[in-house]
Amino acid sequence: MQAVFWGVRGSYPxxxxxxxxxxxxxxxxxxxSASGERVVVDAGTGLARLxxxxxxxxxxxxxxxxxxxxHWDHIQGLPFFAPCHQREARIAVHALRPDALRxxxxxxxxxxxxxxxxxxxxxxxxxxFHEVRPGAAFRAGAFAVRPFRLNHPFGAIGYRVSADGTHxxxxxxxxxxDLLLNKKHFLRGPEPLTxxxxxxxxxxxxxxxxxxxxxxxxxxxxxxxxxxxxxxxxYGHSTPDHALDMCxxxxxRCVVLFHHAPNHTDAMMDEIDATYRARGAALxxxxxxxxxxxxxPMGPGRCAPYLRSEAQR
Amino acid sequence: MKVRFWGVRGFYPxxxxxxxxxxxxxxxxxxxSDRGARLGIDxxxxxxxxxxALLGQGFGAGKGALPVLLSHTHLDHxxxxxxxxxxxxxxxxxxxxxxxxxxxxxxxxxxxxxHVCPINSLDNxxxxxxxxxxxxxxxxxxxxxxxxxRVPHGxxxxxxxxxxxxxxxxxxxxxxxxxxxxxxxxxxxxxxxxDVLLHDATWSPSDNGPAGLWGGARTTAAIAVAEQxxxxxxxxxxxxxxxxxxxxxxxxxxxxxxxxxxxxxAIEGEVLEI
Numbered sequence: 001m002q003a004v005f006w007g008v009r010g011s012y013p014x015x016x017x018x019x020x021x022x023x024x025x026x027x028x029x030x031x032x033s034a035s036g037e038r039v040v041v042d043a044g045t046g047l048a049r050l051x052x053x054x055x056x057x058x059x060x061x062x063x064x065x066x067x068x069x070x071h072w073d074h075i076q077g078l079p080f081f082a083p084c085h086q087r088e089a090r091i092a093v094h095a096l097r098p099d100a101l102r103x104x105x106x107x108x109x110x111x112x113x114x115x116x117x118x119x120x121x122x123x124x125x126x127x128x129f130h131e132v133r134p135g136a137a138f139r140a141g142a143f144a145v146r147p148f149r150l151n152h153p154f155g156a157i158g159y160r161v162s163a164d165g166t167h168x169x170x171x172x173x174x175x176x177x178d179l180l181l182n183k184k185h186f187l188r189g190p191e192p193l194t195x196x197x198x199x200x201x202x203x204x205x206x207x208x209x210x211x212x213x214x215x216x217x218x219x220x221x222x223x224x225x226x227x228x229x230x231x232x233x234x235y236g237h238s239t240p241d242h243a244l245d246m247c248x249x250x251x252x253r254c255v256v257l258f259h260h261a262p263n264h265t266d267a268m269m270d271e272i273d274a275t276y277r278a279r280g281a282a283l284x285x286x287x288x289x290x291x292x293x294x295x296x297p298m299g300p301g302r303c304a305p306y307l308r309s310e311a312q313r
Numbered sequence: 314m315k316v317r318f319w320g321v322r323g324f325y326p327x328x329x330x331x332x333x334x335x336x337x338x339x340x341x342x343x344x345x346s347d348r349g350a351r352l353g354i355d356x357x358x359x360x361x362x363x364x365x366a367l368l369g370q371g372f373g374a375g376k377g378a379l380p381v382l383l384s385h386t387h388l389d390h391x392x393x394x395x396x397x398x399x400x401x402x403x404x405x406x407x408x409x410x411x412x413x414x415x416x417x418x419x420x421x422x423x424x425x426x427x428h429v430c431p432i433n434s435l436d437n438x439x440x441x442x443x444x445x446x447x448x449x450x451x452x453x454x455x456x457x458x459x460x461x462x463r464v465p466h467g468x469x470x471x472x473x474x475x476x477x478x479x480x481x482x483x484x485x486x487x488x489x490x491x492x493x494x495x496x497x498x499x500x501x502x503x504x505x506x507x508d509v510l511l512h513d514a515t516w517s518p519s520d521n522g523p524a525g526l527w528g529g530a531r532t533t534a535a536i537a538v539a540e541q542x543x544x545x546x547x548x549x550x551x552x553x554x555x556x557x558x559x560x561x562x563x564x565x566x567x568x569x570x571x572x573x574x575x576x577x578x579a580i581e582g583e584v585l586e587i
Contacts, residue, residue: 012358012396013326015337024328024337045325048554070428072395076388080325080554085526098428106428113468114386114413114420117324117527153431186433236431262361262396292328310330 001166002297003219003256004030006313007046008290010173010223010237010259011073018265023292023313025049026073027259029170029219033163037142039064041159041170046292047077049313055082064140066132067095068172069156070106079116079123089125094140096147097131098155099184104129132157135207148211149204150174152236153182160211166299169212172221172259176242177205179233187234214251216298218243219290222257225272237261240276240287248283254298255280258290314481314587316509317343320359321579323515323529323551324389331557336581338362339389340487340551342511346478350456353381354474354485355390356397359581364397375404375440380454382461383411385471385488386420394421395430405440410447410454412463412470418444447472462503464489467528475503481587482507486538487551489513490528496538504542508587511579512538514549517564523555532568539574547572550579 007013007025014024026044040050043065063083068074083089097103107129111120120127130138134149134157146160151174158171175182180190181197193201212218223237240257247255257276260269273289280287288296288305293313296305307313320326320338327337339357351370353363364372371377377399384390399405413420418435421444427433435442445452447461458477463470464486471488484504491497504510515529524531532549539547549568552561561578568576 009328012361012393013328013337015322015326015328015332015358017333019328020330020333024326045328048325052555071431072388072392072429075429076325076392080523085523101428110423110426110429114423115388115391117387117467117529119468154427184427186427186431186437313329 001034001164001168001299002032002295003168003217004032005290005292005294005296006030006050007044007077008258008260008292009044009262010221011262013045014262021266021291022260022269022289025292026076027172028077031143031161031168033142035142039066039140039143039145039161041066042068042074043078043081044073045077048080051080051082053312061086061089062141063089063091065091065093066140066145066159067093068150068158068170069096069152069154070098070110071173075110079111079118084123084125085118087124090128091125092128092130092140094130094132094138096155096157103131146211148207150208151177151182151201151204153187154184158208158211160215164299167215168217168219168298169215170219171208171212172219173236174221174238175233175236176238177201177208182234182236190234209246209250212247212250212252217254217256217296218247218252219256219258220247221259223259223261228261240272244276244280244283244285248285252285254286254288256288256290256296314347314478314483315345316483316585316587318579318581318583318585319343319363320357321550321552321581322357322389322554323513324527324554326358327554334558334580335552335561335578338581339392340384341393342485344476344483346456348456350478351379352454352457352476353379355384355487356381356392356394357389358393360393361396364399367399372399372402372405375402378406380408380410382459382474383409383472384474384485385466385469386411386413386417387469387488390488391421391424394424395432400438400440400442403439406443407440408443408445410445410452410461412447412472414470417446460503462499464497464500466490473500473503475507483587484510484544487511487513489530491530491534496534496541500538501541504538504544507542507544509546509548509585510539510542510544511548511550513551514564514568515551515553517567520553529553532564533571536568536572536574536576540572544574547574547576548579548585549576552578
């Protein structure tokens with residue numbers, strides 16, 4: 001099994017000379033099996049590039065798209081994904097149904113002609129919407145998928161994805177599970193926790209740990225540095241320290257830092273990378289900082305990670 | 314009058330080393346008159362660094378007021394509104410002018426829909442946001458003489474703008490589908506005699522692929538409007554995210570071979586003195 005990182009940025013895309021090495025596209029990860037099947041996790045702007053590469057290879061007829069949630073930085077690439085415009089393509093969209101509205105209605109409601117050149121209803125591909133329930137495992141082609149709930153405004157889910165006897169997990173977007181609970185409404189700042197909030201946080205934390213236990217690789221929302229997190233704890237993101245704390249001692253081999261804050265330049269990312277590789281090593285964890293074009297083999301017998309050539313990312 | 318290009322890309326931002334010379338941010342412009350009047354055009358991702366720069370111009374203290382003209386509501390012209398720093402500071406005022414198939418405010422509100430944006434509603438922004446639906450004709454904006462013209466763009470409604478100050482004339486046509494027969498006469502009239510025409514030139518004459526699906530003008534249409542309107546200078550913008558720096562170089566060379574007008578491609582970060 002391997003992961004290919006097409007977009008690693010959080011909040012909004014950050015093109016420009018200061019993000020050339022780690023990349024400016026928003027969240028999109030392709031997970032591939034040894035048999036050549038793939039699931040795509042999240043549909044940020046990185047998805048557009050993946051679509052071009054798939055179209056050039058003549059692939060992409062059958063796509064499983066797992067969405068963590070529907071915030072813009074996780075869906076804004078979908079209308080520009082080449083397979084959406086291919087009549088023979090079937091795109092299965094798996095996502096949480098966050099409220100009384102059906103998932104298909106929500107996606108139609110935002111992928112509309114007022115926001116994108118081609119509205120969802122006018123796309124050639126066939127779309128199937130699958131509402132994911134946390135805890136209810138399902139299959140996506142060659143992959144066994146287990147969704148679990150995260151701590152993010154309006155709800156988000158993580159996925160444990162298994163194939164070839166190897167497990168990996170995508171934990172994004174999420175705040176840690178101690179200080180505050182991200183409820184549905186807009187938070188102006190941290191709010192005091194009720195006893196029921198604390199119980200809910202405890203149960204979600206336990207469910208997350210159960211889901212990532214024994215994973216070869218965990219891709220984790222590490223948007224903030226600790227200083228930034230202290231200022232914005234209610235925005236629903238974590239730090240690399242939170243990720244290491246969650247993954248240490250439960251049989252995880254590798255933690256991938258992911259969903260980099262838009263203000264984090266390549267120079268800052270180099271510092272974060274060095275700091276947390278050392279901190280991870282002390283805890284027995286390999287730390288990899290996600291960058292655009294990174295191909296990360298996972299599981300026993302894996303080869304070393306490498307970067308796709310610039311023309312191919 | 315000065316124009317600063319904060320974002321010159323169409324459809325979605327183009328990240329990576331192949332796009333750094335022309336820039337990868339989506340549409341955003343700043344226009345400043347010699348007397349210091351300022352307006353913005355569009356909220357593509359280029360508006361994010363623009364918003365940060367404004368913090369040093371009174372907006373950081375909640376004392377700013379900015380009119381922003383929208384060319385249309387596609388995300389490459391609106392997506393940065395939830396990340397435009399001045400809107401989070403009480404006391405600032407942002408007046409947004411544009412047109413859509415329905416009330417513009419309702420559409421912008423949909424950008425903040427809690428499914429897709431944690432801010433949840435325009436009403437949660439600390440600054441005063443006023444949204445103005447425009448029709449064809451003059452739009453009253455302090456320090457400028459502004460004219461709006463609604464134009465077709467896919468199924469959406471685009472707006473072409475003419476902006477005058479200091480005896481200079483700028484025409485901005487960045488969201489338009491001209492008919493195959495030639496440029497829309499009304500856009501030629503709007504741009505007539507402009508010192509600078511900034512025109513959508515997403516695609517070269519030979520591009521295919523998304524060119525037919527996504528809309529957007531070809532360089533040939535931009536040149537036709539510029540020549541018929543007898544403008545002094547043509548600036549191509551809304552670069553396709555598939556076009557890396559070398560591709561835009563080639564597109565400009567090809568455009569120059571097809572007109573005697575001065576033609577250049579908009580470059581992120583550059584300031585054009587009109």
